[in-house]
Amino acid sequence: MGGATTDLVVEFGAAVQSLGALQAAAYRLIGSATCQIDQVADHFVCRLTPVNNPNKKSSHDSEALRIHFLDLVTDENLRERIAARTDGVRNVILALAFGSLASAQNDRP
């Protein structure tokens, strides 16, 4: 991988951190840094490589990049919690709006 000297490694315990949240955080980092995720024993190892993008705030400062990535992971963890608690009701609302429940409502006298 190019630019190895500026790579930054952040590790998470696989028992307490979901891979999905790491992948979502890595996605949001596109344009600022690339993120390669590997599982090594009971850890997820995230290797961050900054990229040069004039449209993004510079993340060449390793500490700033690490904090930004941890914030993104924190947010994605919260999004996973929200999804787990609201997916059911979201489906009910969508069904009320567009699905069979909407038809049932329209059929009422």
Next chain:
Amino acid sequence: MELLPLRFERAGKSYLVSNMVGDFVRLSGDELNRLVDLRVRPGDGLYEKAYAAHLITGEGQTAQRQLLALRLRSRMAYLREPTPLHIFVVTLRCEHSCPYCQVSRQSTDRSKFDMSEETARHALNIAFESPSKRIKIEFQGGEPLLNFPMIKNIVAAARTQAGTVGKAVDFVIASNLALLDDTVLAFCKSNGVLLSTSLDGPADLHNKNRPRPGGNSHELATRGIRRAQEVLGPEQIGALMTTTEASLDRVEEIVDEYLRLDLDGIFLRPLSPYGFAVKTKAIRKYNSKGWLEFYARGLRYVLEINRTGRHFPEFYATLILKRMFADRPLGYVDLRSPAGIGLGALVYNYDGKVFASDEGRMLAEMGDQTFELGSVAQSYRSLVFSDKLLDLIGSSLTQCAPECLDCVYEAHCGADPVYHHATQADPVGMKPLSEFCARQKGVTNLLLEILETSPQDAAILRRWGGM
């Protein structure tokens, strides 16, 4: 108590949170975590804030869910009457030679680049097969007035056909007005045809952007606008501007030009990545950051004008504000998901090919047929229910696209698969790299900032949004 679906985004030290239909509320990190864990109680302030924003509901209560469903259904009601817009490219010829032209105009050979009567007849049949009770036929080019006889034929045939099938039909000619004369104006007046033109600002800027023999594009456009206002009425003529690199530090002059011509508002639009805008590299001259700075300055200047009592909206802001403040469906095809390709508009090219959007037609002129659905020999159903179109629409839904799925602005945004295909060769697009995404977020954040910090300007924005 039950948590309702919500999205959030960090915004400095606080969080911007939205419900399923895009009502915004700001929360601290602690408040957001308490809310998600339902550590809220009546009387603690957060409960009331969350309840009012439809972020929580009582156990067994159905009203909040039904209200959100009703609002969601209303916001997407455009799906019930698909394809209200039908664009007829009556010629690809044009007497201008704009370096940023998005349709790759041609300047010669009438027989090769004009729509035939047979093509027009087939296209009209498709247009009237679409389920919408009211359709709009828009004439584009090239410069459509170079094939004015065909416009007259299509309008006459459409009127007859509309009467037969019981549909309403509106007409728009998108023209640079260089060829506008009393004959065209009389025809527009007697047939209720609207005119839409291009005006990029003061004469030197407009003429630089829009070269033509004689270098008098601005003179002809402004004369045409004045004549159309006199003959047709001020509400029957509108203008659009396109931002080039030369526009970036002149937004006040551009707005002043629209005011001078008594136009009813301005749409501060970025350049689109199609046609000659790509070939001449005009599109690479500025990025979303440069455009957003231009836009922010322009919007604040437009608000200053409105503070004097003159109603003069900025239309990009108005589109987003209408989505924020009202649950009415909007016809703007770029800001919807499912995308407006085919479902919002069909384009009938001069050569009989049918495209899912005007931008898709522009890509085809560059050799990319991704959004070519077929030909005018086909039926409406076979074009709109084609696997090709359904795949493009289904794969680009913001409701389930990466990042969009959780984006706090999703309810006020759109999929725009043509833009993302053109810029990233992928109808979904990587949103962290998307200039469309950056622009949408930037404009919405700017509007939220004004709404929260400037009561006088907020009142103006609410009026634009229909409140």
